[in-house]
Amino acid sequence: MSEENVTPAASLGARAVGDIELPEELRADVRLLTSLLGRVLRESGSPGLYEDVEQLRQTMITAYSDETSASFEKAEEIVENFSVERADEVARAFTVYFHLVNLAEEFYRTRLLHQETGSDLTGTDTVAGAYSRLIEEIGESAARKRLSTMRFHPVFTAHPTEARRRAVSSSIRRLDDYLEERYANPSNPVYEHRMERRLLEEIDTLWRTAPVREHQPKPEDEVRSIMAVFDETLYTTVPKVYRRICDILQGDESGRTPPAIKPFLRLGTWVGGDRDGNPFVTASVTKKALAISSDHILRGLEVTADRVARTLTLSADTTPSSPELKARWHQLTTADEDGAASAITKAPDEPHKRVLMLVSRKIQATRTRNADLAYSAPEELISDLRLVQDSLARARANRQAYGDLQQLIWQVETFGFHLAELEVRQHSMVHARALAECEAGGELSTETEEVLEVFRTIAQLQGRYGVEASRRYIVSFTQSAADLENVYKLAHFAVGPGGKAPVLDVIPLFETYADLQASTAILSKIAKYPEYAERLQETDGDVEVMIGYSDSSKDVGPVAATLALYEAQANIAEWAVERGLKLTLFHGRGGSLGRGGGPTNTAILGQPPHSVGGRFKLTEQGEVIFARYGDPTIAMRHIDQVAAATLLAAAPSIEQRNLNASEQFADIARVMDRSSKERFLALVNAEGFAPWFATVTPMEEIGQLALGSRPARRGLSVKSLADLRAIPWVFSWSQARLNLAGWYGLGTALQEVNDLNVLREAYEKWPLFTTMIDNVGMSIAKADSRIAERYLQLGDRPDFTEMVLDEMALTRRWITDITDTTGNGRIIDNRPELQLAVKMRSPYVDALSLLQLRALRVLRSQEPSPNDTDSQAPGSQMPIGQSRDGSTSGAQGAPEWQHLLLLSVSGVSAGLKNTG
Structure with a gap:
């Protein structure tokens, strides 16, 4: 057998599939990776493993296109004759194959995205293209307003569908880096040999790594797993999304004039906050979850501020500071004499660098909770950064004002000091039981004590990280307005008479078929509840409603659930329009079709009129998080596509099309x-x-x-x-x-x-x-x-x-x-x-x-x-x-x-x- 074919997939990777030809670049990568896997199986597997894998592989390929049952029955016979140990090894071999093919496909996709031309970046599935179409339909002024108020709000959850371990994900990411290096250095035999050795070593590691976890992860582990996506991708990718949009919309002026867009992405998380049916998510866990998130974002901002400061080596002669920045410098030096002395030594004649050096120290103080120096809110940091930016612009150092410094500002505006807003979710029946105990006035159960402690925790988190860090409270299985009212009542029980309850945006989650149908009646009633109505006034009419795809589908089947969800969205949107409210529909979608899965951007463009309105929020879970946000290039494209659909969904032509279709059919x-x-x-x-x-x-x-x-x-x-x-x-x-x-x-x-x-x-x-x-x-x-x-x-x-x-x-x-x-x-x-x-x-x-x-x-x-x-x-x-x-x-x-x-x-x- 030739070396080219020593793979559990080589023949498929090397040729056409049916009458569909694999793209050459993808074919080459699949053949490379799977041939290396074949070598690993021969070197590291038990005797005869490769031959058993190859026999089953060939038989299954034949069986796939064989209309008779002979090949399929032969495959069953092969499997029945495996020992349990051999079956285990074969299963691991095929599992590693899938990881490698998925990697090859992802790598191929990223290469295509890197090769996108100007026309590719201005289609209606990009923010720039959607904006241009909006201008045609509603005029530039109205389109600019829509762009400035757009929001895309993914919420990461810890739903248990990501079967692979983090160790496996890390190994795959290293393989991706090696492929990238190999791709960047073509036609170099010495380098190619070295890369093949490294690929073999990593594939061997992947083969030897246990593919499934031995122990149940703790909520804190799930938080740290999500942090890996932030650290490796989102922190640097999000400002690149904004920059690319500005590059397209502003052309040569991008990076030297104020940006054309405001940050439109906001991150949310249920990891460490979702306690519906999870007894392991306690108030203590919720505190730790936000502490971990805050530590990650503050470390990132500190490093970035320090890096940007080192580039601002602009002398006072060529780039004098503004009077406002000089005044701020004196305020900062009074508060931080040691830092000021160090800054003067390192940048004696570079005023903008000196200020940003002290800003970096204040971010560090915020992370370490040094009350004398810490910022009390991200708005204070943004104010300092704007002062530096304005001073640079007034000194005509526009590229420094709107270059890397602008990207730092975007990062603060997007992530704040909390990174992702921690949302709390609990089942309505838990609230009902807890409230009954509180009103009875007797001894409280452990469950009720924990429910009350959550509200105290939210208040503490808001005090430390700001209200935006944790204010949304989702009520699972909302079946009446009372289910929402109970949350406010419990919050007051938690803080006691005269205590200050946390700021809460209580969000109903309509999940079952019956609840979806009753949604507007419930909303009409809760809108009259004093504390809910007061919050609507405070937020200028912002109202959020969550709809669940999973349980409605399990309740009446996927077709009826899809139609019921559409009808509910249409009714809720009409309810909001009649009352002059700004609606955000929160979609509880999963990765599979049975849980509302499928391409997000096409789903957005099919929503009822007024149900999107430039704001789209959804859950992202398990394998979907890593598929959409694990690679920087793919993450950029996904964010751009979803944001484009969010912007375009409110276009008159799209809304009219959807309305006409719903009436016609x-x-x-x-x-x-x-x-x-x-x-x-x-x-x-x-x-x-x-x-x-x-x-x-x-x-x-x-x-x-x-x-x-x-x-x-x-x-x-x-x-x-x-x-x-x-x-x-x-x-x-x-x-x-x-x-x-x-x-x-x-x-x-x-x-x-x-x-x-x-x-x-x-x-x-x-x-x-x-x-x-x-x-x-x-x-x-x-x-x-x-x-x-x-x-x-x-x-x-x-x-x-x-x-x-x-x-x-x-x-x-x-x-x-x-x-x-x-x-x-x-x-x-x-x-x-x-x-x-x-x-x-x-x-x-x-x-x-x-x-x-x-x-x-x-x-x-x-x-x-x-x-x-x-x-x-x-x-x-x-x-x-x-x-x-x-x-x-x-x-x-x-x-x-x-x-x-x-x-x-x-x-x-x-x-x-x-x-x-």
């Missing part, structure tokens, strides 16, 4: 809502469905994965879907290769409409329907009916199996008929880049699924199998759990099979990419 929406809901409820409400679901998916085992600090369920067992969180509901179906949570009921809904011409017209003209069809197409494409059928057979309910597979086939047929414009009869044929990604991974995901199935069968049966062995060589006949002393027990073998199952979960997640 209202009858279709009603038919789809009714029929899809009936179909979904007929399945999930059937007797025995909940335990069947737990049997035919690895739901129970997923709960044992050390993914996040929050438990996967609200109760101890799954007696009904209400006991199960939406995340494992979605995650489990993706692992079973069905993705049922994202499409079940759609096929029946389309069949009920039964008019292909009308449906194709809706696909062309109705953005909500277009997004739904495209996302379901992606979801169905990543599913596999042959493997799914094996999972469903675990439950011994042929009636459920038939319902699911029939609906899957019906949905696939209608999606294909609606989108297939070429006559090829293939799903997602209109999206070749996605089709390529799916085809490039599917055979390998299939292999991991077969390994997972085998582990599941063993764990469910707990019976010895004649093919299990303690040996690392294939083909041995020692039974499950047999130790070296010859004893046998299914229970003894379970830990190894449990590890294999969890490993396969991690691998499938890496292969599918959007699992939760």
Whole structure:
């Protein structure tokens, strides 16, 4: 076998996939990385591992395109003959393959983004292009106002869907750096050999690194994991986004005149603040979370201020300071005599540098809590920086005024002293129980004491970091205005008579189908509550409402939930417009279709009129955070795209298009809502469905994965879907290769409409329907009916199996008929880049699924199998759990099979990419 083919993917990486050709650069990188992985498997794997991986790989590739069952059955036979140790190694090999292919794709994408030309940067999917279109539609003055008030507000959460460890992520990031170095030094044999050695070393490290966590992470660990994204990407990337927009809008004037935009990104976080169902998030954890965030941003600002100061070596002769800056210098020297003396020594005739050196010391004092020197709020720091900037501009040092110094100002304006606003979330029932105890006046339970301590903590955090650091309080499962009023009442109980309650923006979270329908009635009532109404006045009519995608989908099915969410947004937007309020809709989206996933910018452009209004806020969780914000180049593009859609969504043409479409296809929406809901409820409400679901998916085992600090369920067992969180509901179906949570009921809904011409017209003209069809197409494409059928057979309910597979086939047929414009009869044929990604991974995901199935069968049966062995060589006949002393027990073998199952979960997640 040639060196080129010693890979668990080389033939696929080196050639076309079906009739789709891999781009040359991507093909080369995939071939390089997977060939190096092949060498690692030969060097570091047990004897015969490479040959076993290669045999399964080749068989799965054939089976993927083989309409007969022969190749697939052969693959099943290969997997059945693996020892548990060998199966574990094979699963790890395929998992590493996915990480490498994902890396290659990401690296290819970043190269394309680096190659973007001027025209690429002015399309309507960029802020500059969206702004230009707005000018055409509403005039320059109105467009400039929209630009200045735009907000994009991602909120990072610790939802447990990021299956890979931080150590794995770090290894992948180092590999990316090596690829970048290699790309920057082409045609250098000596350098290329050195880079190949380093790549091999890192891939070997990745292979040897345990892919799944051994211990459940603590909330503090999750905070630090999020900090890695900030440190490595967002801190420096965000000002680059602003600068690139200014470069396009201002041309040569960019960097020497005041910027054309104001900072529009604000970060939020639930990590350390979301206590809904997570007993490990306490008031103490919340304090630590914000302390960690604040330390990171203040360290960053201190270093940046010091760096900018070192560049301002402008003498007083060429660049005199303004009278205002001179006055500020004297104030600073009085407060910090030692720092002033040092600054005078280092910069005797450089007034701007001297001031910024003392500013850097004040930032340090803020971080170390030196009250004599510390800034009390980020506004004070911005004021000092503006004084320096204004002085430079008045001395005609414009490039120094609006260059690096401006980027520092942007960073302070964006991140403040807290980095990301820490939002608190708690379930409405917890509040109700706590308030009942407080009003009863007896001894308080531990739960209620903790609830009250949270409000005291928020007050402390606001005192230390400012009100903006933590003021939003989200009430999960808001079902009445009383659920919101309870928060204010508890805050007063917490501080006691005469105490000052924290500033709170209480935000309802409407999650279920019924709550979405009742949303405007609840809002109308709470708007009259004195403290809520007072806060509306203080914020000049800012009102925020959160809508949940996950539980509504689990409640009535994905189609009815999508339509209900759209209707609720339209109603809430109309409610806000009638009252002259500035609405921000907070979208509780996840990474998967079943949790509101899919391309964010297209989803924004399909929202109801007035529901965006230049403000878009959403949750970002798990794998999505690292996919969108882990790489600086991709993060820049993502932020630019989402901000562009946020700006453009309020364009009259976009709003009119969405309004016309919703009216034109209202009858279709009603038919789809009714029929899809009936179909979904007929399945999930059937007797025995909940335990069947737990049997035919690895739901129970997923709960044992050390993914996040929050438990996967609200109760101890799954007696009904209400006991199960939406995340494992979605995650489990993706692992079973069905993705049922994202499409079940759609096929029946389309069949009920039964008019292909009308449906194709809706696909062309109705953005909500277009997004739904495209996302379901992606979801169905990543599913596999042959493997799914094996999972469903675990439950011994042929009636459920038939319902699911029939609906899957019906949905696939209608999606294909609606989108297939070429006559090829293939799903997602209109999206070749996605089709390529799916085809490039599917055979390998299939292999991991077969390994997972085998582990599941063993764990469910707990019976010895004649093919299990303690040996690392294939083909041995020692039974499950047999130790070296010859004893046998299914229970003894379970830990190894449990590890294999969890490993396969991690691998499938890496292969599918959007699992939760």
